[in-house]
Amino acid sequence: MTEFIIATNNKKKLVEIERILSPLGIVPVTASEKGIDLGDVEETGATFAENAYIKAKAAYDKCGLPVIADDSGLCVDALDGRPGIYSARYGGHDSPYTVKIGMLLDELKDVPADQRGAHFSCAVCCIDVTARSPMRPLVTVASGMIPFSPWKERALRPFPLRKKTA
Numbered sequence: 001m002t003e004f005i006i007a008t009n010n011k012k013k014l015v016e017i018e019r020i021l022s023p024l025g026i027v028p029v030t031a032s033e034k035g036i037d038l039g040d041v042e043e044t045g046a047t048f049a050e051n052a053y054i055k056a057k058a059a060y061d062k063c064g065l066p067v068i069a070d071d072s073g074l075c076v077d078a079l080d081g082r083p084g085i086y087s088a089r090y091g092g093h094d095s096p097y098t099v100k101i102g103m104l105l106d107e108l109k110d111v112p113a114d115q116r117g118a119h120f121s122c123a124v125c126c127i128d129v130t131a132r133s134p135m136r137p138l139v140t141v142a143s144g145m146i147p148f149s150p151w152k153e154r155a156l157r158p159f160p161l162r163k164k165t166a
Contacts, residue, residue, distance in 0.1 A: 003027045003028075003065065003066070004066045004068050005029060005059055005067045006067075006069075007031065007041075007056060008070070031062070034063065034065075047123070048121050048122065048123035048139060049071075049125070049139055052069050052125040052137045053125045053137055066128045066129055069124070070122060070124045072120065072121060073085055073120070074121075076108070076116075077118060078117075090103065098150075105146075105150070116146040117145055118146050119142060119143040119144070120142045121140070121141050122140050
């Protein structure tokens with residue numbers, strides 16, 4: 001089994017990553033579990049992929065171990081892609097998701113249903129000690145519509161996004 005440092009302090013994210021990587025023989029561990037303090041990494045990229053790389057590179061530079069980092073967020077069409085790469089800071093970095101969701105729904109209160117398109121984007125970057133350069137970040141997108149009110153079935157998604165139906 002190969003250990004990879006997961007550049008996150010989010011325990012829920014670590015559980016999800018472990019579910020994905022375990023069948024591949026990869027054991028995800030946080031830097032703190034290895035006694036490494038990654039500190040706060042300033043996300044200065046203009047895209048999710050750039051921010052994922054910045055976090056992965058910062059973690060790799062500190063620990064010299066294989067690293068996986070991600071960046072993700074919600075992009076709302078009617079808000080010209082906001083909150084986008086600023087999703088975690090939308091409404092204040094420490095604001096609970098209920099506040100962020102309330103703010104988002106308030107911003108969209110006058111937007112008709114057919115113009116409430118959005119997508120959740122996630123970029124993942126891996127840097128392995130055996131690689132000559134980092135892998136190109138993988139970016140995935142889930143499209144949907146922003147409802148007029150929050151709902152219980154939103155599962156792990158921090159922002160309200162319902163899958164588009166045909």
